Structures are given as structure tokens and as C-alpha cells.
Amino acid sequence: MTDQTTSARPLEVEHDAAELRCIACGAVRAQGAHNLRCVKCGDLLEVLFPDWKSGRAAGLDATELKELWQQRRTSRLPIDESGVWRFRELLPALHDWRQAITLREGNTPLYELPGCARIAGVQQLYAKHQGMNPTGSFKDTGMTVAASFARQEGFRWVACASTGNTSASMAAYAARGGMGALVLVPEGQISWSKLSQALDYGALTCQLKTDFDGCMRVLNEVIQQKPVYSLNSVNPYRLEGQKTTAIELLERLDWQSPDHVIVPGGNMGNSSALGKALLEMKELGLISRLPRLSVIQAEGANAMVRTMREAGGKSLISVQAETMATAIRIGSPASWKKAARVLNATGGTVEQVSEVEIALAKAEIGADGIGCEPASAVTLAGLKKLVKQGFVKPGELVVLILTGHLLKDPDFTLKFHRGDLFAGTRHEKDAGILAVQKRAPIVLDASADAVIRALEKAERSRS
Ligand code: F0G
Numbered sequence: 001m002t003d004q005t006t007s008a009r010p011l012e013v014e015h016d017a018a019e020l021r022c023i024a025c026g027a028v029r030a031q032g033a034h035n036l037r038c039v040k041c042g043d044l045l046e047v048l049f050p051d052w053k054s055g056r057a058a059g060l061d062a063t064e065l066k067e068l069w070q071q072r073r074t075s076r077l078p079i080d081e082s083g084v085w086r087f088r089e090l091l092p093a094l095h096d097w098r099q100a101i102t103l104r105e106g107n108t109p110l111y112e113l114p115g116c117a118r119i120a121g122v123q124q125l126y127a128k129h130q131g132m133n134p135t136g137s138f139k140d141t142g143m144t145v146a147a148s149f150a151r152q153e154g155f156r157w158v159a160c161a162s163t164g165n166t167s168a169s170m171a172a173y174a175a176r177g178g179m180g181a182l183v184l185v186p187e188g189q190i191s192w193s194k195l196s197q198a199l200d201y202g203a204l205t206c207q208l209k210t211d212f213d214g215c216m217r218v219l220n221e222v223i224q225q226k227p228v229y230s231l232n233s234v235n236p237y238r239l240e241g242q243k244t245t246a247i248e249l250l251e252r253l254d255w256q257s258p259d260h261v262i263v264p265g266g267n268m269g270n271s272s273a274l275g276k277a278l279l280e281m282k283e284l285g286l287i288s289r290l291p292r293l294s295v296i297q298a299e300g301a302n303a304m305v306r307t308m309r310e311a312g313g314k315s316l317i318s319v320q321a322e323t324m325a326t327a328i329r330i331g332s333p334a335s336w337k338k339a340a341r342v343l344n345a346t347g348g349t350v351e352q353v354s355e356v357e358i359a360l361a362k363a364e365i366g367a368d369g370i371g372c373e374p375a376s377a378v379t380l381a382g383l384k385k386l387v388k389q390g391f392v393k394p395g396e397l398v399v400l401i402l403t404g405h406l407l408k409d410p411d412f413t414l415k416f417h418r419g420d421l422f423a424g425t426r427h428e429k430d431a432g433i434l435a436v437q438k439r440a441p442i443v444l445d446a447s448a449d450a451v452i453r454a455l456e457k458a459e460r461s462r463s
Pocket residue numbers: 137139161162163164165166167233264265266267268269270271327328373375376403404
């Protein structure tokens with residue numbers, strides 16, 4: 001028998017220094033949280049690890065990294081219990097890891113979706129459910145890293161513009177880290193669940209009379225004038241944390257790449273982060289083959305789809321966004337350039353789906369016992385189209401990234417099952433196809449007879 005205690009690698013290793021590089025002009029500067037854009041040209045920054053040129057991270061090769069990350073699964077240290085910090089060799093280093101603000105984010109399940117696979121026409125379909133994070137969305141994986149850097153740099157306030165999930169997540173991590181949270185959300189355009197989270201976590205929550213893009217404009221002015229740190233996904237540290245979704249996925253698949261990873265697109269931070277992780281894992285020899293990373297948007301908020309199709313990913317085509325999937329109701333995605341790069345590098349594609357297609361796909365994911373919020377369901381709706389087009393082959397392994405929990409938007413779900421989601425809208429005429437998934441709640445007398453009659457009727461329609 002081998003002695004585990006003596007053969008085990010120490011859980012702490014030396015970490016490589018990271019730099020920040022401008023994605024447009026390439027100007028490089030040392031790590032530090034203060035400026036989120038390039039001081040020379042104003043474009044976005046990304047985290048770079050110059051020491052990886054050797055094909056090693058933190059001095060470890062691919063096999064050693066895999067072993068170390070496995071070994072940490074048995075550790076009780078908060079940063080090892082986090083599904084983000086467990087992979088810290090691939091993250092920028094904090095001065096003191098024990099200062100990470102963590103809610104044990106990540107560690108999300110990979111579910112098989114047999115019903116959805118049949119509907120979409122593929123043999124193997126999985127969902128990586130990021131809605132199973134502490135505040136119910138994928139945002140937590142990025143927030144733990146960016147909030148920790150904010151605190152390290154001494155910021156007393158953090159802020160974001162949001163369609164709801166970023167604000168819920170930021171408010172939670174700010175509260176845990178003892179920082180103030182300033183939330184800017186478009187009035188009347190985010191779900192009550194998300195708004196109520198920000199309130200409960202103690203954020204200063206401002207509902208602005210504008211849309212998400214308007215909130216971003218206001219936030220940019222505020223951060224010019226006040227020592228407030230932006231935790232929107234233009235923050236490169238957010239994307240570093242969000243990379244771990246892809247790392248965790250590949251670890252779960254024994255480092256065998258799926259053929260396709262499909263993700264919803266809004267501000268385009270998440271797809272950029274997942275793509276960066278895939279490319280870095282390839283560079284470090286953790287995987288031998290890149291999956292294709294594809295982005296799906298709502299037809300009414302399709303800036304990235306148009307940017308890729310009409311401008312070859314070279315210039316942003318903004319749109320006036322409108323969709324019931326409020327999380328992705330974004331017309332000018334900030335990270336479009338980063339996303340265009342990873343779409344091209346992985347050979348992925350873009351697709352758009354209608355409001356009715358989103359609603360149907362959401363109910364289908366629910367019927368597999370999983371559930372998600374509307375924005376996440378664009379992935380299945382998009383997959384169906386990609387299979388029809390032949391871009392995804394029936395025998396290929398596909399992973400959908402579900403970004404938010406079903407309970408994030410109960411209004412949408414209730415309206416769907418009551419049948420009034422599209423009442424009075426221009427989509428009403430197409431909504432007939434939703435009937436198969438509709439399960440309206442029924443009001444009955446308080447008698448066993450009435451319930452048994454309902455049960456027998458349901459039993460007949462099942463068989
Ligand atoms: N899915 C959900 C549930 C989201 O909340 C978002 C974005 C996206 C997908 C799109 O991700 O922006 O990285 O392309 N929500 C942001 C917010 C904008 O403020 O919560 P993205």
C-alpha cells in the first residue's frame with residue numbers, strides 16, 4: 001500500500017505572476033485592480049500568464065496539475081472547497097489566498113438530459129448547471145475572484161450595472177467581504193427574484209429609468225468620479241473565475257473534450273471566459289483537442305449574431321434589445337471582441353432563437369427534472385437548430401451551459417404554464433406549439449374525490 005500522506009503533493013505551490021494585457025493594442029502592465037481599461041487606447045484588458053510559455057503553470061505539468069486538483073477535494077480549507085479556487089494555479093494570485101471571499105461556489109453538477117437529447121436529435125446531451133451556484137447563477141464563479149481582488153486593493157465600494165444576476169451575486173460577495181455594493185438595474189426589466197436577492201444581501205439598489213445599456217453608461221460615469229470598483233464583466237478578474245466552469249467540466253469528463261459546448265450570449269463575458277479556459281487548457285496540455293464553443297442569443301437581442309454574420313466579428317453591430325429572457329436583454333455587448341476571438345479559435349458558431357423557441361426549450365429542460373431560467377434555455381433551442389443545419393452531428397457529445405436556476409424567474413414559468421406568456425404580443429400566433437409542455441395549476445374543491453378525479457384524468461393522458 002502506498003502511504004498517501006508521504007506521497008501526496010503539498011497543497012500549496014508557488015504561483016506564476018500574472019499581467020494585464022490590452023486586447024487591442026497589446027500594451028502590458030503589472031497586475032493591479034485599479035484600472036479596468038487600457039490607459040493607452042481604452043479597450044478591455046485580459047489576464048496573461050507569461051510564465052506558461054514553458055507549458056507549465058506554477059511549475060507543474062498537466063499530470064501534476066490534475067493530481068493536485070484531485071487531492072484538494074479532500075481538503076477542508078475554504079479555498080479548496082471552492083470549485084473556483086481549487087484550480088488556483090490557473091488564476092491570478094492573491095497576496096494571501098486565505099483572504100479569498102468564497103461561498104464555496106462552483107462544484108456544479110453535470111446532468112444528462114435524455115428527454116432533451118431525443119427532442120434535439122443527439123445521442124448524448126449534458127447540462128453543466130451553473131444555476132446550482134450559491135446565488136443561483138454562473139456569476140458567482142467570477143465574482144469570488146473579482147470581489148477578492150477588490151478587497152485586496154482596499155476598495156470600500158463595488159458596483160455593477162446588471163440584468164439581475166450579476167447584481168445578486170455581487171451583493172452577496174460584497175456582503176461577505178465587508179464591502180458596500182452599489183447596484184444599477186433597469187427599472188421594471190429584471191425579475192423580482194433577482195431584485196429581492198440584492199436587497200437581502202444589503203446592496204444599495206438603484207432602479208434606473210433606462211435599459212441595461214443605459215445602466216452601463218451611468219456606471220461608467222460614476223466610476224470616473226468615485227472610488228468605486230466595477231464588478232461588471234469588463235473586469236478581467238471576473239472572467240478568470242468564470243474560466244473554472246470549463247476546467248471543472250473537463251475534469252468531470254476525465255479531460256476528454258466534448259465535441260460542442262453551447263452557451264447563452266448577453267454581454268459576452270461568459271463565452272469569452274469559457275473560450276479562454278479552453279485555449280489555456282490546450283496550451284498547458286490538459287486537453288488534447290478543443291471543443292467547438294458556440295453562442296446562442298435571443299432574436300431580439302442578437303448583437304453578437306449580427307456582429308459575426310454581417311461584420312465578420314470585426315466591428316460591433318449594436319441593437320435595441322428586446323426579449324422576455326431579461327438576463328440577456330443587452331444591445332451592446334462589452335466583451336464582443338474577446339468573444340469573436342474565441343468563437344473563431346475554437347471553430348464555434350452563433351445562432352439566434354425566437355421567444356417561443358426559448359419558452360418551449362425552457363419547459364423541455366424542466367421536463368427532464370432540471371429546470372433553468374429563460375436565458376439559459378436558449379442553449380437547447382439553439383442546439384435544435386444547429387442539429388438541423390448539420391453543424392452538430394447526432395453522434396457528437398454536446399454540453400449545454402445552463403447559466404441560471406429555474407427559481408430566478410418564477411413569473412415567466414407561471415405565465416407559461418397558465419398559457420398567458422405571449423397573450424397580446426406579436427408572438428401569440430406562434431405559441432400554439434407550447435401546448436404540449438403546458439401544465440396549468442388546477443383549482444379544486446378540498447375533497448379527495450376531486451383530487452382523485454384529477455389524478456385519473458392525468459393518468460389517462462400519460463398512457
Ligand atoms: N445567462 C444568464 C442567466 C445571465 O444572467 C447572463 C448575463 C447571461 C446568460 C449572459 O452572459 O453576459 O456573460 O454573455 N447576465 C448579466 C447580468 C448581464 O447582469 O446578470 P454574458
